[in-house]
Amino acid sequence: MNVRQFALSSALVAFLGTSPGLAQEARPICGDTAVVKRSDTLSSIADRCDTTEAAILRSNPGIEGSNDLQVGSKINLRSSTSSSQETTERLRSLARETGNALTDMAQELGASVDDLLNKNPDLQQRLRRLGDRFNIPRVDADKAQVSLTPESGSAGSTVTVSATGLPPDRPVAIGGGAPRSAYEVLDNARTTAEGTFQASVKIPEWASDYDRFVLTIADMEGDWKVRSAPFQITGGKL
Template identity: 40%
Template sequence: MMKRSFAVAGLLVLGSAAQSWAADSCGKETVVEPGDTISAIASRCDVSEGLILRANPRIDSSADLRVGQSVSLTGPMDKLSSMASSAGQQLSQAADNVGSRVKSSVEGFLNENPQLQSNIRDLGSRLGLSDGQQPAEVSLDPASPTPGTTVTVSATGLPKDSPVLIGGGNPGAAFTELDKARTTPDGTLQAAVKLPDDMNGERYQLSVRGEDGSWKAVAPPFDVRP
């Protein structure tokens, strides 16, 4: 028991030191700037890219960063994360063992639980992932607009009757929120969006995404022309 207490105390000390190190440069969080990437934030704040990803579960890549968004820099410690992952794997294995004795397949389990099957189907429908629906597609008219002009954003295959954000930015970097809209009951969208006058970089890309950041669909990038 004494050794275990020392081990936990050591983990807490290491965690405090790591968070203190981040606080010396950017504090416990930082605000996303135009053109930011996960790598740029990590360099600016003297933290690892892995810490940023662990501390912000909704961020999977630099394209998920929104200008003005607060990004947490106080993620969980590597060791605790590893312990949780290991525990999860053991639990999953235990569940598989139980499942193999009780059910011959996931399909059989769902067939005997129609309400659960219905709930899963309804969730997929809300996300635009079921009933043979095509993947989300976003197009622009004109396809290569110029800075400061208005472009028509059209999309299909989106979650139905849902609020969305329309953003723009350099491909693979932080996006700026340009407008808000709502999809139709059929999961489509058409919106007129005014582009910024100062579209920096050589390429620009518009995206449509859920307000909670749980999904996104992007239009083909286009060259920035004066």
């Protein structure tokens, strides 16, 4: 088991063993909500609103990391749900988080998710139980692939985004942003009955502020997201 697998497994075990009660937190200086801005991260929002990343995550069960932030959306800075509701939502979020992290790790290592899970059967069993319990649509991480053609170019150029292994006939948002930061919705589409997807997307001109640009296909109901390898920004604007 590598360090990241151990961290995921440990986090899952620890969370399942915690009490649903949460301590009362001070009200952030931004109020109860904050609007996500371009290039925002959990850290930048926490700094801006004088709160913590942990508090933001607790108050937004559907958010598992900075690249789950959507530009223009509002996020909660204080929880408005009961302890039992919050625990249920965090369990649902944790199942999604673990699946997404395993997908990302498999892509980074060039391995299959099955291979990673087979080396960590306890995590595999827990993930499946949570997914079944909360009826989370499953993305087969071994088959869910996103490709870009071309893989590099200037801001303003058009790329073809293709994906396979997605849940069939689901409305999706196509977003883009810097790696590990908020994504901005660029277009909307729908997966096919076979769970595939293809669309032409213009890399926005503001992407010239970055060296790399990640495209995200996000389920409209927030149950899953898949991301491309970074598109390399070359030269200036077209």
